[in-house]
Amino acid sequence: MPLQTKVYDSFVAKPYSPVLGAEVYGVDLTQPLSNQQHTDIQDAFLTYGVLFFKQQQPLEPEQHLALGRRFGKLHVHPAKVPTVEGYPEIIRIYADENSTVANGTAWHTDVTFEKTPPMGTMLQINTKPDVGGDTLYSNLYTAYDELSEPIKKLCQGLTQRCSGHAYHKGRYAERGVKNSDQQLPDPVDHPVIRTHPETGRKAIFVNKSFTECINDLTKVESDSILNILFEQAEKPEHQIRYRWSVNDLAFWDNRCVMHYAMFDYWPQLRVGHRVTIVGDQPY
Ligand code: SIN
Numbered sequence: 001m002p003l004q005t006k007v008y009d010s011f012v013a014k015p016y017s018p019v020l021g022a023e024v025y026g027v028d029l030t031q032p033l034s035n036q037q038h039t040d041i042q043d044a045f046l047t048y049g050v051l052f053f054k055q056q057q058p059l060e061p062e063q064h065l066a067l068g069r070r071f072g073k074l075h076v077h078p079a080k081v082p083t084v085e086g087y088p089e090i091i092r093i094y095a096d097e098n099s100t101v102a103n104g105t106a107w108h109t110d111v112t113f114e115k116t117p118p119m120g121t122m123l124q125i126n127t128k129p130d131v132g133g134d135t136l137y138s139n140l141y142t143a144y145d146e147l148s149e150p151i152k153k154l155c156q157g158l159t160q161r162c163s164g165h166a167y168h169k170g171r172y173a174e175r176g177v178k179n180s181d182q183q184l185p186d187p188v189d190h191p192v193i194r195t196h197p198e199t200g201r202k203a204i205f206v207n208k209s210f211t212e213c214i215n216d217l218t219k220v221e222s223d224s225i226l227n228i229l230f231e232q233a234e235k236p237e238h239q240i241r242y243r244w245s246v247n248d249l250a251f252w253d254n255r256c257v258m259h260y261a262m263f264d265y266w267p268q269l270r271v272g273h274r275v276t277i278v279g280d281q282p283y
Contacts, residue, residue: 002018003017003018003019003048006044006047010034010037016050016052017240020050020137020139020142020257021049021050024051024053024054027041028057046199049252050242050250054248056247056249058247064122067122068122068277071119072278073278074277075276076088078164089276090275091274091275092273093261093271094270095263095270096268102263104135107207107209107234107259108167110254113185115185115188116278116279116281117282122275123250123252124274125250125270126247127271129270131265132268133264133268134243135260135261136239136242137257137260139238139239139257140205141256143232144203144204147204147232154225156193158214159189159191160190160191160211161187161211162212163184163212167210168184187212189215192225194255204229206226207230207258213226214226
């Protein structure tokens with residue numbers, strides 16, 4: 001069923017596409033959320049996969065933390081990533097004329113190289129180029145649903161090996177950050193197909209940034225199945241491409257959505273702040 005506009009008690013959510021995302025009007029995120037707003041946001045989050053809160057003011061660090069904490073414990077990234085001084089839970093997203101790379105410029109769901117990867121992420125973009133710097137999101141439920149039955153069956157019992165070392169070495173070495181991967185956990189195993197703990201729906205759970213291989217298969221078998229799944233998850237039909245307005249805040253569900261930050265705006269400035277909410281062990 002295509003996504004529809006939903007009128008909640010505390011706001012209106014308008015679908016961004018028939019398959020994924022909604023723009024949310026009528027919530028001021030600088031203020032503490034009421035219980036009604038919290039309940040409505042939780043429902044919309046599970047319905048649309050990613051929410052874009054429109055017409056926002058810049059959040060102070062304490063406001064951003066308070067907002068994130070309404071939805072769970074806050075995550076601290078295990079690698080040496082740039083954070084706001086005094087706030088290890090707030091990652092600074094930053095690229096300017098000196099940047100050769102930016103955060104997240106490859107398909108991924110956040111930090112899947114941890115045993116319990118984050119359930120959700122809240123990113124506010126405070127400075128952006130006039131055009132460019134969009135973020136792409138892909139719906140991993142619909143990607144899974146459209147696999148053929150034999151491939152679903154084949155993938156069902158499979159596990160993947162995830163690691164952040166290659167990604168972090170590549171991304172941060174280019175920015176002159178030495179040993180950014182030093183504190184990363186050892187590689188972990190996760191299911192290739194995950195069941196969302198709240199909706200019960202199944203989703204593809206491999207990504208090009210952190211999945212190293214499918215366990216127990218030969219390299220050729222693993223590469224071939226991963227290619228099928230990557231291609232399926234990256235199909236434009238499952239995607240949206242979000243064009244930010246200044247101070248929009250996106251809240252995405254890492255259990256069923258992956259994302260890709262476009263770096264097409266050099267030498268312009270793009271700055272944002274991100275908090276991430278702890279999740280549970282995928283199954
Ligand atoms: C990220 O969290 O991967 C960055 C997303 C973005 O900058 O749009």
